[in-house]
Amino acid sequence: MNRIKQHIVFSFLAVCMALVALQSCTKLDVVPVSTLTPANFPKTPAQFVAATGPIYTTFRGTPGRNLWLTLNLSTDENVLVARGGNWLDGGTYSTLNLHTYTPDNTIFEDDWTWGFSTISTCNQVLSLFSSVAESAAKDQTVAEIKTMRAMAYFYMMDLFGNVPISKSFGDTTNLGTQTRAQVFAFVESELLAQIPNLSSTVDVSTYGRPTKYLAYTILAKMYLNAAYYIGTPRYQDAVTMCDNVIKDNKYALDADYLGMFRPNNGPQIKDFIFAIPYDGNLAQGQYYARWTLHPALKTKYSLPYAPDGPMYTFPTYYALFNDANDVRKKQYLTGKQYYNDGTPIMITTTNKGLDDNYSGSDPGGVVKHQLEFTPDITWRNKATFDIGNDELANEEGYRNNKFYPDSTSTSRNQGNDVPMFRYADILLMKAEAILRGATATNGDSPLTLVNQVRSRAKAASLGSVTLSDILDERGREFAVEWWRRNDLIRFGQFEKAWGIKTDADPNHRIFPIPNPEIQLNPKLKQNPGY
Numbered sequence: 001m002n003r004i005k006q007h008i009v010f011s012f013l014a015v016c017m018a019l020v021a022l023q024s025c026t027k028l029d030v031v032p033v034s035t036l037t038p039a040n041f042p043k044t045p046a047q048f049v050a051a052t053g054p055i056y057t058t059f060r061g062t063p064g065r066n067l068w069l070t071l072n073l074s075t076d077e078n079v080l081v082a083r084g085g086n087w088l089d090g091g092t093y094s095t096l097n098l099h100t101y102t103p104d105n106t107i108f109e110d111d112w113t114w115g116f117s118t119i120s121t122c123n124q125v126l127s128l129f130s131s132v133a134e135s136a137a138k139d140q141t142v143a144e145i146k147t148m149r150a151m152a153y154f155y156m157m158d159l160f161g162n163v164p165i166s167k168s169f170g171d172t173t174n175l176g177t178q179t180r181a182q183v184f185a186f187v188e189s190e191l192l193a194q195i196p197n198l199s200s201t202v203d204v205s206t207y208g209r210p211t212k213y214l215a216y217t218i219l220a221k222m223y224l225n226a227a228y229y230i231g232t233p234r235y236q237d238a239v240t241m242c243d244n245v246i247k248d249n250k251y252a253l254d255a256d257y258l259g260m261f262r263p264n265n266g267p268q269i270k271d272f273i274f275a276i277p278y279d280g281n282l283a284q285g286q287y288y289a290r291w292t293l294h295p296a297l298k299t300k301y302s303l304p305y306a307p308d309g310p311m312y313t314f315p316t317y318y319a320l321f322n323d324a325n326d327v328r329k330k331q332y333l334t335g336k337q338y339y340n341d342g343t344p345i346m347i348t349t350t351n352k353g354l355d356d357n358y359s360g361s362d363p364g365g366v367v368k369h370q371l372e373f374t375p376d377i378t379w380r381n382k383a384t385f386d387i388g389n390d391e392l393a394n395e396e397g398y399r400n401n402k403f404y405p406d407s408t409s410t411s412r413n414q415g416n417d418v419p420m421f422r423y424a425d426i427l428l429m430k431a432e433a434i435l436r437g438a439t440a441t442n443g444d445s446p447l448t449l450v451n452q453v454r455s456r457a458k459a460a461s462l463g464s465v466t467l468s469d470i471l472d473e474r475g476r477e478f479a480v481e482w483w484r485r486n487d488l489i490r491f492g493q494f495e496k497a498w499g500i501k502t503d504a505d506p507n508h509r510i511f512p513i514p515n516p517e518i519q520l521n522p523k524l525k526q527n528p529g530y
Contacts, residue, residue, distance in 0.1 A: 042132065048141040049209075051125060055148050056208065058121045060276050062114035063418060064286030066107050068482065069311075070159070070511075073097050075484040076498035077317045077475070078400070079377065080291070080310050084389025087310045094385035099503035103512035103530055112514050115156040122149035123169035143197035147210035150190040154218055157183040157229070158486060161510035161527055176523040177513075181230045188222060191215040202250040207267035207277070208417075213251070214274045216244040217421045224429050225490055235438040242430035243441055245273070251423035253456040257327050263406040263415040273421040280409025287412040288480070289405040293333075294394065296347050296371050300339050302407035312397025314498060315375040320475045326459040328476050331402040337371040345371040349391050356390040373398050382500050400480050424453050424477055432470045446470070453477055467491070505529060 042048045072078045073096040080093035088094065095101040101108070122145050129145075132138055156163045161180045178186075198212040220241035223234035245251065252270040254260050260269050263280070278286040293307035313332065321329040337345045347370075352363035369391060377396050380388045387393045406414040431449035434440050450473055451461045457476070462469060471491045474483065488494040495504040507529025518524045 042137075042141075045137040045140075048137045051128070052141060052145060052148075052209075055118065055121050055125060055145060058114075059118045059148065059152070060278070060283065061285050062110055063276055063420070064278060064284075064288075066110040067114060067155075068288065068418075068480075069093065069291070070096060070107055070111055071482040071485050072480055073311075074099070074101075075488055076314055076493075076496070077479065077484045078311055078313055079397075079499055081312060081377065081379075081387045081397075082385040083310060083387060083393060085384070085386070086389065087308075088384055088386070091385075093310075097499060098385075098501045099505065099508045101508070101511065103515040103518070103526065105512075105514075108511050109514040109516055111159060111511075112156075112517055115152045115159070118152040119149050119156075119166060120169070122146070122152070123166060127169040139197045140199060143194040144210045146190055147194050147198065147215055150187045150194070151210070151214070151218055153183060153187050153190075154222065157187065158225075159511050160513055162525065163513075164521075164524070175521050177525040180510075184222065184226070184230050188219065191219055200248065200250070204267045208275060210274070213245050213248075214421065216241045217273050217426060220245075220426065220429050221421075221486075224433055225486065228490055233437070235433040235436045238433040239430055239438045239441055242426045242433070245423070245426045246430075246442070251426070253424060253427075253452065255456065257457055258330060258402070258404075260419075261331075261402045261416055262404050263408065265417050269419075271423045272417070272419045273423060273426070275417040275419040277417050278413070278415055280406045280411065280413045280415040284411070284413040286403075286414050286416060286418060288403040288416075289401070289414060290412045292399045292401065293405065294337075294371060294373075294399065296345055297333075297337070297405075300337075300345065301405040303405055303412075304410055305412045307405075307412075309394070309399065311399075312377055313400055314377070315398070316498065317475065317479075318375065318398050320472050323459040326454075326457050326476065328457050328459075328479070331400055331479060333399040333401050334373050334375070337373065347371055347391060352390070354391045356388055356393075371395065377499065379500055402480055419481065422478075422481075424456075425483070427452055428470060428474055428477065431465070432467065435465070435467050435470065 042051045069080065073080055073093055079097045080087060082088040082094065092105060092107055095105060096107070126142065126145055129138060129142060153163075153165070157180055162177045163183060164175050165178045165183060165186050166174055195212050195215050198210060198215060199206050200212050202211060202213065220238045222229065223238035223241060226232055226234035251273060254269055254271050259265070260271055266277070269275070277283060289301075290305070290307050291311040292309060293301070294309045295306040298306045318332060321332070323329070339345060346368050348366065348368050350363065351358045351360060351365045351367055354367055354369055373395055375398055378387060380386055387396060403414060403416045403418075406416065409415060427449045430444060431446035434444075435446045447462065447465045450465050450470065453473065454461060471487060471493070474487050478484070485494070489509050494509055495506060507527070510527055512530035513524055513526055518526060
């Protein structure tokens with residue numbers, strides 16, 4: 001772990017005091033257990049920052065696991081297959097990809113709890129600040145807390161559409177479902193109100209915390225999707241928010257695309273507008289490589305565990321990487337695999353273990369096979385989402401290795417910080433908004449903006465650009481970074497068929513409110529279609 005990142009991780013750990021995050025938004029009257037009181041804390045800017053630590057700890061949890069799976073597996077990008085009965089898990093993952101999910105899927109309960117635990121924790125800390133003397137430090141910290149709360153609401157609105165809005169700790173009067181338009185208006189007003197008090201400093205001191213630029217970026221994302229979210233296009237507003245980020249020159253496209261996602265990433269990355277800091281040993285919760293890598297890669301990457309590797313890339317998605325010089329193509333493991341010294345990675349198994357369809361006379365005969373990832377995914381039993389559990393099945397599907405494995409961790413947890421919003425997204429959002437009808441500004445055109453992103457990736461410049469090109473470019477730039485579902489919905493592609501998915505119900509663009517939450521809070525109203 002580099003020294004800058006170590007400083008950030010220890011800072012976050014130091015502030016994880018005894019605040020208790022609530023288990024669901026319906027438990028709004030639980031008294032927080034804490035030694036933090038307005039009488040003794042906080043007073044200095046550092047103490048104000050320290051008091052917000054539980055918010056970031058809560059926020060860090062699910063994005064490293066189930067939220068990442070939810071947003072990746074519900075698209076045409078990735079699929080988590082069952083192998084001989086393994087990984088079916090009651091349809092938790094298969095129904096995501098098939099769009100046959102129900103309110104009983106436990107992954108949605110985890111997503112919901114994450115969002116509303118973050119919101120509840122924000123409300124708890126704000127309540128503790130209510131009687132603290134006014135100061136510039138308090139104003140900035142309150143703005144950061146409310147921006148974190150607004151960001152959590154943005155994700156809840158995007159995932160579930162219609163959700164409750166709670167603005168204060170202990171509020172039991174506002175437990176009913178609010179419409180997506182109401183949530184949109186609340187998030188918009190909250191972010192606009194906080195911008196004057198948010199910092200415009202972009203360095204190690206603000207890394208992992210909200211700045212003005214995070215607020216601008218969330219608003220840009222909301223405005224770009226407004227035609228879908230609330231039925232009213234806001235493309236010019238999206239351009240304005242993108243320009244607010246671009247004009248201050250605080251961000252840039254780092255030359256080393258793949259390097260941005262290594263375990264030693266951090267505040268030195270100029271593309272990251274907001275990232276969640278992780279550390280494999282001290283700030284845990286992110287283990288993407290566990291899902292994508294084959295067990296035989298354990299030695300190559302010096303891992304303390306054998307990865308499970310059930311998450312594959314659809315060949316149609318990999319086909320987006322159609323420029324041989326595009327460095328983003330290198331995030332995928334394809335074909336025959338080798339150790340770093342060029343030695344083939346060999347697997348010792350049996351004829352039957354290699355291929356369960358083997359019908360020869362020596363099923364137990366020992367064979368040595370070189371690990372080789374093949375593009376196609378073949379279901380042997382569609383009803384159970386099963387592709388088989390022999391070695392050849394385990395090697396189907398190319399594997400994404402963007403968040404490079406962390407060899408310094410003592411467990412499957414990784415130290416790669418996870419960017420939630422990037423400068424490259426600002427450029428592509430502005431390009432798309434102009435193509436959708438906004439007026440171009442500052443001499444930028446969709447073509448010049450897209451080609452900036454492609455140039456960093458060493459991909460050939462385009463001669464013209466269409467909305468279809470934007471969707472494809474976003475697929476290349478943001479693979480396994482959560483945005484594919486959001487993009488497919490905006491482009492009208494979420495109902496298309498992929499893999500063995502045939503569902504085309506537009507109600508499934510938003511997920512069901514988990515049944516346990518409705519049982520706890522009868523004021524919640526289930527989303528249409530569930």
